[in-house]
Amino acid sequence: MENMNNVEAKENVQDDYNPYEHREVEKPSSDLRSTANLIKASLGSGLLAGPLAFSNAGWGIGIVGTLFVGFLCGHCIHILVKTSRGCCKIERKPLLDYAQTCKSAFENGPKWCRPYAQAASIFAEFALVSTYVGVCCIYTVLISDSIKQLVDRYVPSVILPVEYYCLIFLIPLCILCQIKYLKWLAIFSVMANIFLFATYLICLYYIFGSPLDISDKKVVGDPARFPAFISTVIFAMEGIGVVMPVENAMKKPQNFLGCPSVLLVAMAAIVFFYSTLGLFGYFRYGDILRGSITLNLPMDDWPAICAKIFIALSIFFTYPLQFFVVFDIFQKYTDSYVKDNYKSLTFVVARIIGVCFCVGIGIALPLLEQIINLVGACFYSILGLIIPAVVETVFRWQRLGNFNWVFWKNLLIFLFGVGSLISGCTVTILDILEILRRKTE
Template structure:
């Protein structure tokens, strides 16, 4: 019996892979058609452009928070756990892609389904008792995506403001944090009006250069600022409460799952996205190595004093440190339209379908919606008391559900459609992922809220 289950499971995996290979071309994810299910359009991106977007979607504020991440996880603990989390993320992203491909195969006239539509269709085509949950599951995913992307955008404002505020104060410009944030508002509006990933590519590429410059410069200063402290002075492992904060920060840093389907389906050759040495695996391997190196060096250098962004640990009196803070802030700032793109892609289609004005004046209404949403992220950023704690909260609550829980549920539903399709190995593997996810959600969310309440007091 176990041998039969194993063979059935293997056949199911092979069927998924064949379907994945068949889907050669897909949509750019242009918002104008709405609903996530769109026809193929122009402006296809190359593998390099897709990798650029995915890299930028994973190395924003989270990259500079790696010092705090290692402080909460410990040198040895974080070094061991980060690759494990990365492998789990990639595996779940591949399950999401497979679910999307199979749903497209069964949906006539559709070339592309985004994350929420994929979940809806997978449940709609699933076992009969689960079909009535399809619309609800789609709404759940849309809610988590909106909250996550909204949180990312707000955190980006905070990151930029904290770095610029230090530089301005050092140069005798004594203005409040709120005023500094207001200064960044207008520049944030301009790139946020772009509605196609193809047009955002130059912005994303420049943001990557700025981020890498800021990171390399920060680490160079860390190495050159006297002898490095001994590793023995740092914690190798930490307490359970700190590990929960580590988990949230780590999940926040791997924040690109919302971009997986839009990026894959915007490519000229989508099959190259998730191949063995394709965009997904290559980019995530490089990203994880960068995270580990950055976090390890930052925690060894600054120890328990490491800030939510390692650029805040640089001596602001030095001119070069000021340049680094500004360039790093610019790199994160230019990642704003990438995260904003995903949020708008969810909000705009249903608004357009249900509103006559949006149908009659689509451009005007979309610009108005974008303006309102930028202002809302700006407003939330004004009341964020602590960057690192909100990073942990968003990561623990929303990112964990999107990265782990939903893809596993999709895999369960897909395999349940095939007789004996859920093999023993797949069942145990999915249960383990869900167990890790639930522990991370409960402990991470609780600990983050406790720390945030302390900050408000």
């Protein structure tokens, strides 16, 4: 009876408070800009790794798996945002970020989980930082790989390892990452989306340039490679770390969920682009694919050259959006300790140090395919699947629906996330060890 009274009291509080009416956002973003940011947060190097993912799974499993993972990722974003809104109403706060949502859900959940609220928040912050540092490392390597191919081909007198190109892009990345507001980053996201779409069209131009022969293409691939497929798809579909900053910065946040909505439009576009390029890219290039399909394009044609330049520019302009998540967490914990007179200089230096750290890791581990799989398997599985499932279950503990369907649904998502994490990391680590073994022979 006491639990039921608590639930009714919370529902009454939620009905009385509308967080949107109390939300004051500096430089709010429109629905269009928010959609652009959300699409760009997911689509990038992951899109171009789609054909490689299909070669691991086979084209039949690839199509079904892509649709399934796309739906699952969209659903997890939906329940995270919905839970965050419920927590805002209970806490009577205008907005909460990812970690604050986790903490609030545990604090307002059943008694047995309340002592773990602070631990849930810390774990979420750690997962966010780890994920987006990994993404920034991948972006550094992808930009450098694309430019290195062009320089090696057209300036043969200058042959430099990919690590040198990472260092060359260090300064422009440091400058670009000084942008402070998502509204301004949306301009670069739109530019990045245009370059990415142009690259997508050029890839289709080469894919359909001659008749496709699918007779030797696998419908079902080697089951041992399925974890690598799932890891790559999760990496490509997930942009959940950017979701709460994007939703919190919207001029009309009520338009983020629903039908039609920012989330629905963004996820539909992401699934369409990924599945079409993955499927037809595999049909064209088979099992000889590299980490990014642009690395398989011919080096002597101008369209292919443009594609390599466009993808480098697209990833370059996306980099500050991914880095925004990392720095936002850093700023949240340090802002109160820095005097107002020194904040601007301190945060400029901090952004430079952060970019240098990410580039340094990229230099140390320039294995593009393996880093993509590892980030997708480990970090995005935790951030995009496991945490949202746990948080919604805890928050709705007294309202799990008929036959506790919310609990069983989230348990399946949790198990899928854990399975993806373990199997994906295992396969990727074995791949890395095999590559290192070959280099030492």
